[in-house]
Every structure is written in C-alpha cells, then in structure tokens.
Amino acid sequence: MIIKSADFICSNTQISKLPPPLKPEYAFIGRSNVGKSSLINMLTQKKGLAKTSQTPGKTQLINHFLVNENWYIVDLPGYGYARISKSKKEDWNKFIRTYLDKRESLQCVMVLIDSRLEPQKIDLEFCNWLGEKGLPFVTVFTKADKQSSIKTDQNIAKFRKALLASFEEAPQHFITSSENLLGRDEVLNFIDNINQSFEPPVFNEERYK
Ligand SMILES: Nc1nc2c(ncn2[C@@H]2O[C@H](COP(=O)(O)OP(=O)(O)O)[C@@H](O)[C@H]2O)c(=O)[nH]1
Numbered sequence: 001m002i003i004k005s006a007d008f009i010c011s012n013t014q015i016s017k018l019p020p021p022l023k024p025e026y027a028f029i030g031r032s033n034v035g036k037s038s039l040i041n042m043l044t045q046k047k048g049l050a051k052t053s054q055t056p057g058k059t060q061l062i063n064h065f066l067v068n069e070n071w072y073i074v075d076l077p078g079y080g081y082a083r084i085s086k087s088k089k090e091d092w093n094k095f096i097r098t099y100l101d102k103r104e105s106l107q108c109v110m111v112l113i114d115s116r117l118e119p120q121k122i123d124l125e126f127c128n129w130l131g132e133k134g135l136p137f138v139t140v141f142t143k144a145d146k147q148s149s150i151k152t153d154q155n156i157a158k159f160r161k162a163l164l165a166s167f168e169e170a171p172q173h174f175i176t177s178s179e180n181l182l183g184r185d186e187v188l189n190f191i192d193n194i195n196q197s198f199e200p201p202v203f204n205e206e207r208y209k
C-alpha cells in the first residue's frame, strides 16, 4: 500500500463522539513506551503525526488518524504504567474496553509488544481478554533493531508459547522497527487486504449526531 495522506482527525474521551463507523479502523495498543507513536509515524511516514515521547502515559485519548482518506489508525492510551492511581486505571480499563468491544468498524486490534522483553503478564492478560471477547487481533513486536534477531525470535517464540496456554493457535505476528522500517510493508499489506473486503456496517445515525 502506498501512503498518500495521513491526517489527524480527532481526539476523544467520549465514545459517542467518535467519527461515524463508516471506514475500516485498526486500533494500536500496548504498554506505555512500547513504541506505538513511533510505529504509527513509521507506517505513515509522517514524523510528527503521533507524538513520541519518553514520558509514559501521555496519551490519554482515543486518537483517530485518517489514512489515504479511507481507513483509520486509532491510537489508544498505553496500559500498564506504574505511576497512576487505581481509580484512573479502572477508568482506563472501562473506557478502552468499551471502545474495543463496541466499535462496529474496528477490524483488528494491533497489540504492540516490546521484542526485547520476556513475555509480560499484562500483555498476555490483555490478549486473553481480546480472545474472550472474540475480538480479532495480531501481535506486533517492536524495537527489533535493539537486539539480535536471535534474541527477538526467542522472545517471540516464548510469547507465542505462552498464548497457546489459552488459544488453539497463536495469532498472526509482525516484527517491526521504527528505526529501519522493518515490517512496514507486511503490516500495511495486512491492513490493505482487510480494507479490500470492508463493507460499512449498518449503524444508528442518531448516535453520532
Ligand atoms: N531503537 C528504537 N527505538 C524505538 C523504536 N520505537 C520506539 N523507540 C523509542 O522508544 C521510546 C518510546 O517510543 P514511543 O513511540 O513514544 O512509545 P509509546 O509510548 O508507545 O507511544 C522513544 O524514545 C522512541 O524513540 C524502535 O523501533 N527502535
């Protein structure tokens, strides 16, 4: 897929104010600092599109970016940072889980995982929750440039093995680096294929007025 345009559309804290679900969308999510903003910028080749920062927990909104005027990248707040109150965490959970569970046009959840780390409980729990809800997801291993491909492969194999404790099959996965464009074509092709067969869902217009 050739990226001709990628534009920020809106930030939301309310599900009722999201754009109408008429275009296919892909939610990007993972632990804070996993490299989500960098990956979005890498995929779109637009440097400042999603803001990157070293400060965990900055993005607290559902951000919609429209690509090629026909599909959305959705940047979701990162999960699992320590310095946040319990009630805030619960708010996060409720808000994001409602979005993921109810969004009619959501095609796939892209779960970002740091390829340098051994399987993390919070990532596995999140994948298991997606599985329980029957939501389609893939895993996207980030920052592959930071260590040898042997190490990356070992960590991925461990993660996939851990998923097999609750899934019959591990979901499709991608290996990426925002530094050297690794995985870019693969992720964009995956999205392009789904976009080809997208049919706008029937929805209640009143909800989006
Ligand atoms: N070497 C390397 N660094 C990365 C990569 N992706 C992100 N980073 C760095 O990791 C930090 C967090 O990235 P960011 O995209 O802001 O993470 P987010 O919190 O998940 O949005 C930043 O310092 C990035 O420069 C990558 O693929 N390779």
Ligand SMILES: [Mg+2]
Residues within 6 Å of the ligand: 036, 037, 038, 051, 052, 053, 059
């Ligand atoms: Mg970010």
